[in-house]
Amino acid sequence: MQKTSSLILAFILFFSGTFMVLADNIFTPAETQQISIATPGLFAKSQSFSVNFGNMKPEEYSFPLPVGKAQKKAPYGMLIKTQEGDAVKSMFNGTVRLSRHVQGYGRTIVIRHRNGLETVYYDLRGATVKVGQNVKAGQTIGIVGESGECCVEMMVNGCVINIETILSLHTHKLHKKTLLFTNAGKSVKIKTLTESSAAESEDLPDINIELDKEFTSYEQRVVSAPTQDLFNNKSSITLDFRKYTEKQWSFPLPEAKVISQFGGGRRHSGIDLKTKANDNILSVFDGIVRFSGKYYGYGNVIVIRHSNGLETLYSHNSKNLVKAGDKVKCGQVIALTGRTGRATTEHCHFEVRINGKYYDPNKFFDFTKRSLRPIKITVYKSGSIKSE
Ligand SMILES: [Zn+2]
Incomplete structure (x- = not known):
């Protein structure tokens, strides 16, 4: 069993993209209690990691409330207006780190994602998942309460990042770009590496040898x-x-x-x-x-x-x-x-x-x-x- 799981682990590590945090199913008591807490090991190997939001497959991302209307919630989050009883979805694949009532937030769920981000969903009526549970993007994790609203924040290493750098509140879509997240102690710096649309540069004027072939x-x-x-x-x-x-x-x-x-x-x-x-x-x-x-x-x-x-x-x-x-x-x-x-x-x-x-x-x-x-x-x- 141990061997199988470490094999799977090696497999996942090998085939994952640029970077991945292993969503550990066992969180410390503090991790299951506090919304904002550092992600162990996130910057252990390097002070930076990147996420390419431009090449995510449709099944790898979901807007948390597809039927809702999103607006900015100062300073960095978003508020989605919808109806009581609507289902709240996990934005990416990940593991539930926290699911409880938090003072000032109401019923809250935090998901730690394999791409290094964490998402926070609060002001809910209830959760349909429990701590340690693996969830897929688009999977229902909670239910909207009588306010008819759900608040969402994104974090890296316990620091809230501006959700609008990741997605459009208007179209609900991810910005097609690669972002580099750099550890800056108590904060995280975000830099855009490539805009997929802008980077769709024309083919080079020379030769154009075929690159789609598999390498020997x-x-x-x-x-x-x-x-x-x-x-x-x-x-x-x-x-x-x-x-x-x-x-x-x-x-x-x-x-x-x-x-x-x-x-x-x-x-x-x-x-x-x-x-x-x-x-x-x-x-x-x-x-x-x-x-x-x-x-x-x-x-x-x-x-x-x-x-x-x-x-x-x-x-x-x-x-x-x-x-x-x-x-x-x-x-x-x-x-x-x-x-x-x-x-x-x-x-x-x-x-x-x-x-x-x-x-x-x-x-x-x-x-x-x-x-x-x-x-x-x-x-x-x-x-x-x-x-x-
Ligand atoms: Zn040299």
Whole structure:
């Protein structure tokens, strides 16, 4: 039994998205009594976690009272007007942490969700769930009382966050974006990483190799793998960075300084970029994560394959925020800077690869201006490249 549950646990951890709190069915007495209380372990591994509200499936989210009319309840909550006896639904999958009468709130239910958020529902007539019970998004958890109103708040680590950063009171829908939640002691800072609608950048002007295909087991196991079908029957491919708009690329580590160049005596396979510990590393182009994990001296490393034929690699990360197979947008935070693997300081070791070979990143980027070079690059099957 123990073994089965830990296997399931490992399975869930492996396949969960960027981050997840394991909703523990056993809460401390304080957790079952107090609405506002820190979530144990939430920031244990990293000071930040992100939730992508843009790729949630319909069954993963529910507005708490689909028939009601929502308005803001100062400062950060919402009040939904409906009718006595209406069913209140859990907003996401989770576990009931608190279900009791709380002074000043009336009948209250708190759900701890697997995505790191908690939702609070209060001023109810009664609950249909009990503490420790797992609930699904859309499952009825409580009943609206004679006021005909239900109040809802959202919390991260016991701190109330503005519910309007997550959803629209008007449409009842989640904002399609990825939010980064950062521990700031007694509060939580929220930053928008990508707006899905804005990030629907057009395909890159070059090559457009197919990214929907499944990676081979070799491609999933190693950092350096050739790109199948990159050349097909052609002897060369071209990349024309002059055609790229601002929306189509992003510098991997904003404000970074180069602390170690490509090449040199130690045949450095990339360039080392430094800002500070646990800083956001961004995907350079749209793409699909081919590799995310630990790899020898690289430590925690991410390799992203882009439709223009390039692969970019980001390593020594304190934490990878995306997993193999994830689609990423340019500018999306994919990892946090660290010093895992062979590294003596927190930095991002950045590589540009084509067909499994690494190239001098300076050929593609101007690291002084932190920009993409406005040039046309021809890459030959032999591996040589020409810039003009
Ligand atoms: Zn390096």
